[in-house]
Amino acid sequence: MAHPYLERTPRPRVLAHRGLVGASERESGVVENSFAALAAAHAAGVHYIESDCHLTRDGVVVLFHDEDLRRVTGDPRRLRDVDLRELERIMSGRGGLVTLAQALEAFPETRFNVDVKAADAALPAGRLVAPVAERVLLTSFSDARRRAALAAAAVGRPEMRPATSAGSRTIVRLLAAVAVGSAAAVRRALRGVDAVQVPERQGAVRILTPRFVRLVHAADVEVHVWTVNDPDDMRRLVDAGVDGIVTDRADLALDVLGAAG
Structure with a gap:
């Protein structure tokens, strides 16, 4: 039986990668994983938002991808060295900081795909x-x-x-099982797993193959591919049996794949 997270939503699943930052948001200075980016994804009609979390110096789980602020804000400090109040100030002109607790409360119908980026965020994120x-x-x-x-x-x-x-590590075991075509080994590797989220390729190695999709599905596990922004690629991957598309262009994906509703 599928986990409730994967029930009663349209397929293919569109996962808004770090929210949605369209042209109007960019012009306003909005950045990924901000409150405004999440709100834009919600307004576009997505059921799923993919995000990331770290822990601030004062122990608050916040949605942020990188371990430091350099790429997003120009500040070289690590997230763990900045407290919540200062991080809120830094993000105030960039769409607004959002904590994991705030995201879950503000978007009560949205399903969140939360990538735990730091070891010290694992326990508090799980509790939240x-x-x-x-x-x-x-x-x-x-x-x-x-x-x-x-x-x-x-x-x-x-x-x-x-x-x-x-x-x-689970993906490595999975790929080894897929390589030898062992459905039993694939099922063992994916015990307790609801979805496999992979890129189509990793360097020169092609991960997503017809055998990969077939064997993962035989284990009653979904296949989600990241990060896909080209409409033709979206259609091709869905035709290949992929269950979910992680994309920076959730608005486009909803239109191309007809996954809203």
Whole structure:
């Protein structure tokens, strides 16, 4: 049975990558993972927002991708060295800072795909999402961080865990199983996983193949591909059996794929 996170929403799934920053938002100085970017994605009609989280110096889980502020704000400091109030000031002209708690409260019908980017954010993030586990997917490139967040969520709500997607070590085991065509090994690798979220290629290595999609689906796990912004690629991947598209152009994807509703 599918996790509630994956139920009663249109397919293919469109996951708004760090919210939505369209032309009008960019002109206003809005940046990714800001409150305004999340609001724009919500206004476009998406059911899923993909975001990332870190922990501030004073222990607040905030939505932010990088470990430091340099790329987004020009400030070289790390997130863990800045407290919430100062981070709110820095982000005030960039669409507004949003904490994980604020995002879950402000968009109560939206389903969040939360990538835990820092080890110290795993436990507090897990605790925060526990009450709304049916509409959250927890993930991380680090399987250890992912499992720590899931364990924290389970303490708060043991009867309902968040959905989850595979970390990098799990993906390596999965690819080895796919290479030999073993459905049993694929199922073992993906035990407890609801979705596999991968790029179509990693360098010269093609990850997404017909065999990959077939074997992952045989394990009752969805396939989501990131980050896809070209309409033709969106259509091609959906035709290949992909269940979800992670994209910077959620508005375009909803139009191209007809996934709104």
